[in-house]
Amino acid sequence: MSGLSITGDNFAINIAEPLVFGFLGVLALLLAGTIAALILPRAQPGKWTDLGPRMRSWWVMALLLGAALVAGWQATAILFAFISFLALKEFLTLAPTRKEDRLIVLLAYLSVVVNYGLIFAEALFDDSYQIYLVFLPVYGFLISAAAMAWIGRTEGYLPTVGIIHWGMVVCVYNIGYIAFLMRVPDAEAPAGGAGLVFFLLFITQLNDVAQYCWGKAFGRTKITPNVSPNKTWEGAIGGWLTAAAVFYWLAPYFTPLTPTHAAIMGIVVPMAGFFGDITMSAIKRDLGVKDTSRLIPGHGGVLDRLDSLTFAAPVYFHLLAYFAIERF
């Protein structure tokens, strides 16, 4: 495998060739965006005020992710554990909970440690992946429901038990799959696990951007007027086809998929991203907020940035594992 190798006395960094090109592509986009953020506000004063902070945040996010992917699966798992915690905290801050639920909320945060700990716990279990699969959907479900019954306030029990489990699955379990992808053996993917993660993040973000651009250019017919009034059929389909085509085109460089499987995933993964996006919009509408927090200047909260990934990540992981990855 050719690519970029940096070797020192007691360290070695290898970045597979497709990933080198991927990073360079992202760098080019960031530079283009930064130049736009410098020029546009001067050309049309008052119109692009958000672009500067937005680009600065993109730089921070890209550098953090890029550094974690190069550093390896441990760093990526720790980074995404923090991301999951921040997302879950945003969700449980906005969603209704009860005074008696403070301990349950603390247990929900603890699930972040266990969920991501399982990625590290290969030595502890025969195959910690099997435990990861059932930990939050099954045991998280049972433990949170039983613990809340044990605490004993019955008023509002059912909505709250649903909220807690929903938050754990969406913010922790689904996002954790991104980190678990890093454990795909290098031999099983042309650019290793890091290439698979990069490809997922790239396609999901591309889908968002392409939807926005197609919508701006041709958008007419509203697709979900009550949930996300800016989304149109033209934008959604244009973005979907763009992301599917790019997925199919780049799949041989990042994934071990056959052309048929790449076509299927190219169609399904962006669609999952779209549904993740409108699901998070529906939740924000229900809670009466526009953004889930103000943590990321120009973007809103962690969950605002993560919305499509909360659905795309588990679907991408499962289909890859089903079609092509021996390890999972």
Next chain:
Amino acid sequence: MLQTIRRYGLMLVVRPVARLLFGLDTIGGEKLPKSGPAIVAANHNSHVDTIVLLCLFPSKLLPKLRPVAAADHFDKGGFGSWFSRNIIGIIPIKRGGASRTEDVLLGAKQALERGEILVVFPEGSRGEPEEMTRFKTGVARLVEAYPQTTVTPVYLQGAGRSLPKDAKLLVPFNTTAVVGDPLTWSGSHHGFVDELREKIEALKAQAPPMRWK
């Protein structure tokens, strides 16, 4: 030396940890006073409130920031007193039972004379989580004595859920601080604190809805 440790402690430890645990979302942060003498007044539900408020200011203002805190709680002597006075930078104030001849506000007045920024909780106590009680008139008496002082109202939301009064368990939730336009002396003690209270109550509308029963 101590000031340098405090400043870097805030910058490198307290603020990042507070941001991780409490989010520290801020609306209208540019309205906070940039120099003293000034007063920042907020509703009070949790010890975390003080941390949230101190983190809203740039670190270089830390030497000037003086939270006014109950002497019966934070100035009981020993290490606790030393820590509260020198590390947090509190000005202790006697609650209730103070003799008529003693000016309980003396410490706060001296701080304003030195050009410092007082952080006060006019409710005087943390009370029930996420509920506002009556305001004490101390803040009005301070502005009356120093009419050039502005009082900036701040509405704090969420810290009472992370660490309510008497709770032993700290649970991370995001907090929101909404800063309003500064008030000046209006000529009446009760009129002033009522206006302050109304301003803080009105700032609540800008914070995200909080459903916690």
